[in-house]
Amino acid sequence: AQSVTQPDIHITVSEGASLELRCNYSYGATPYLFWYVQSPGQGLQLLLKYFSGDTLVQGIKGFEAEFKRSQSSFNLRKPSVHWSDAAEYFCAVGPSAGNKLTFGGGTRVLVKP
Amino acid sequence: IAGITQAPTSQILAAGRRMTLRCTQDMRHNAMYWYRQDLGLGLRLIHYSNTAGTTGKGEVPDGYSVSRANTDDFPLTLASAVPSQTSVYFCASSARTGYNEQFFGPGTRLTVL
Numbered sequence: 001a002q003s004v005t006q007p008d009i010h011i012t013v014s015e016g017a018s019l020e021l022r023c024n025y026s027y028g029a030t031p032y033l034f035w036y037v038q039s040p041g042q043g044l045q046l047l048l049k050y051f052s053g054d055t056l057v058q059g060i061k062g063f064e065a066e067f068k069r070s071q072s073s074f075n076l077r078k079p080s081v082h083w084s085d086a087a088e089y090f091c092a093v094g095p096s097a098g099n100k101l102t103f104g105g106g107t108r109v110l111v112k113p
Numbered sequence: 114i115a116g117i118t119q120a121p122t123s124q125i126l127a128a129g130r131r132m133t134l135r136c137t138q139d140m141r142h143n144a145m146y147w148y149r150q151d152l153g154l155g156l157r158l159i160h161y162s163n164t165a166g167t168t169g170k171g172e173v174p175d176g177y178s179v180s181r182a183n184t185d186d187f188p189l190t191l192a193s194a195v196p197s198q199t200s201v202y203f204c205a206s207s208a209r210t211g212y213n214e215q216f217f218g219p220g221t222r223l224t225v226l
Contacts, residue, residue, distance in 0.1 A: 009153070034214075043117075043203060043217035044156075090155055100171070101215060103148075103155035 002027040004093050006104035013081050014112045021076040021107050023065075023091030033074040034092040034101070035065055044090065050074065061085070086111040116140070117218035119204050125224045126194050134189040134221050136204030144207045145187040146171075146215065147179060149200040156203065162187055194225045 003026045013019050025031055032051050036044040048059025055067040065076045074091060091104040120135045138145065143164045148156040148171075158171030162181040176198060178190045187206075191198055201222050205215040 004155075006155075036217075041219075043219045044205075045217070046214050049214065092156075100158060101146075101156075103157070105153050105155045 002031075002093055002100070002102045004091050004102050004104035006089075006091055006107050008107045009105070010108050010110065012110045012112060015083055016080050019076075019078045019081045019085070019109065021089050021091075021109070023074045023076065023104060024072055025074065025091070025093045026072065027093050032094040033065075033067060034094070035059065035063070035074075035076050036090045036092065036103075037061075038088045038090065038106075040087070047076070047089075081109075081111055083111050083113070085109060117204055117206060117216060119202075119218040119221050121221060122219070123222040123224075125226065126191075128195055128225055129193050132191045132194055132223070134191075134202055134204075134223070136187045136189070136218060137185050138187075138204075138206045138216075138218075139185065140206060140208075140216065141184060142206035142208050142216070143184070144209060145181065146205040146207075147177070147187070147189045148203045148205065149173065149198075150203060150220070151200050159189065159202075194223075196225045199223060199225045 005024045034049045035047040038044050048057050050057045050067045088106045088108045090106045092101045094101045117138045146161045147159040150156050157173050160179040162168045165184045201220050203220045204218040207215045
């Protein structure tokens with residue numbers, strides 16, 4: 001069965017500092033990987049996705065993620081965070097066909113001034 | 114404005130009552146989904162529909178039912194609510210099943226007492 005682990009429940013980062021959110025997945029075949037962001041009281045918005053090709057994926061809002069097959073990881077990064085990046089971030093994995101997206105438990109990011 | 118609407122925004126419900134959460138999308142997406150979000154567990158798939166007239170069970174379907182009479186609407190019904198169904202419920206849709214981006218509604222916060 002597929003699963004996603006986000007080891008960090010909370011991360012606090014200073015504004016302007018770099019951010020890295022960890023995501024490890026378990027999946028038997030080639031995964032389709034996603035990062036979503038949820039601002040307080042809002043639904044989820046897609047930041048970026050990986051299906052194939054270049055393992056470094058660029059997304060919206062200045063985020064990027066790197067797929068590392070050997071480590072079963074898909075970590076999200078941002079070089080310099082803004083106060084508006086305070087939110088909860090979810091990693092998700094899906095199959096090449098079918099409906100099931102499996103989400104990680106989420107990482108809540110707090111941004112200090 | 115294109116997107117997904119959910120109603121109600123929030124609801125407090127007595128245990129044993131019947132409740133239907135509404136979801137409507139205007140993007141003409143084939144696939145629709147219902148998730149519940151619980152702290153530390155991320156989002157878990159309740160039911161899904163690949164196309165109008167078909168539905169399927171997700172990870173946590175017990176106590177919930179859905180119908181898909183047309184492309185736009187995908188209501189979720191709790192026949193007899195229990196306190197463990199207290200959660201935030203998100204409806205989502207995608208242009209087709211599998212690896213396409215899922216778009217999320219703003220959510221319904223349900224409290225069952």
